[in-house]
Amino acid sequence: MLLNNYEIILSWVEIYGLLLLQTFITNNMDASFVEPPPFDLHSSFLDSSPTTPLVFLLSAGSDPMASLFMYAKTRNMYDKTKTISLGQGQGPRAERMILDGVKWGHWVVLQNCHVAISWMGELERICNDSSIFKDSHPDYRLWCTSYPSSVFPVSVLQNSVKMTNEPPKGLKMNMMRSFNSDPLVRDKFFSNAFSKDPIKAKNWRRGVFALVFFHAVIQERREFGPLGWNIPYEFNESDL
Incomplete structure (x- = not known):
């Protein structure tokens, strides 16, 4: 059975509507209108x-x-x-x-x-x-x-x-939440680490990014129910 034009448009709106709306707001207003503020x-x-x-x-x-x-x-x-x-x-x-x-x-x-x-x-x-x-x-x-x-x-x-303080939705928002939280938000957290060894400092920054990325991935997997985790783990920021 073929879809008519209305059904095709409706299916696209359901999949991409929110993403396109967020992009429009970001381009015409400001990203702060679609990104949650840091927990203060x-x-x-x-x-x-x-x-x-x-x-x-x-x-x-x-x-x-x-x-x-x-x-x-x-x-x-x-x-x-x-x-x-x-x-x-x-x-x-x-x-x-x-x-x-x-x-x-x-x-x-x-x-x-x-x-x-x-x-x-x-x-x-x-x-x-x-x-x-x-x-x-x-x-x-x-x-x-x-x-x-x-x-x-x-x-x-x-x-x-x-x-x-609701958990962020999406991989990007999860990573931003982590980088905007203490101690990652502090400049000294990165600048003081292995300041006398550039190679170790570079590896340190890469390791932190990899850990934050991994934390965001395991957080997002919860959204897929039993397909993400066999057991509904309660991961949160304190686990990072």
């Missing part, structure tokens, strides 16, 4: 306060912890960053970490809030209790990570700085 923790941090938590909304393949630890180092808060992965029986410990953080100026990171269903009401109570934060240390911050969930307290979410 600093601007989000500036919008926060001891009473305004920061919430990472997770997606498959995303892990903000490496970026958070790197940023903590730039703020001289790495040694004062306390993390806990929530789960059964971790509620009292998390509450104590929050109270200590308010007093001593720690960064408290509550990971995987979506699994601590029974403790989310207590988290809401703590965050809404103004007496706890009356004399809070100015350096204190509460960071939460959670997949989208109906059990996450609405009042905490509304009063927080919300961030999402």
Whole structure:
């Protein structure tokens, strides 16, 4: 059965339509309109306060912890960053970490809030209790990570700085994400490596590029389901 002209055009649009549209926007406007901006923790941090938590909304393949630890180092808060992965029986410990953080100026990171269903009401109570934060240390911050969930307290979410860091789509975007992340984004990462040996320095740069390319390939293979990997691995930036 032969396709008519409309069906031929429709098939081409489905295959190449998005690519041609992105090319048109890049040529007539700017590449920034089609490329995702680099993940910027600093601007989000500036919008926060001891009473305004920061919430990472997770997606498959995303892990903000490496970026958070790197940023903590730039703020001289790495040694004062306390993390806990929530789960059964971790509620009292998390509450104590929050109270200590308010007093001593720690960064408290509550990971995987979506699994601590029974403790989310207590988290809401703590965050809404103004007496706890009356004399809070100015350096204190509460960071939460959670997949989208109906059990996450609405009042905490509304009063927080919300961030999402979805994994990039496409080989090019994956590689750009890696090269725009710490430490690859630093000039000294390449210039200081084997600076006295040009041959080793050249091989170093080639090796880094090959590793980033390989990382992007294994990330993209996830999009093909069982054809890509027999087991659905959760690769993310921390694996690089």
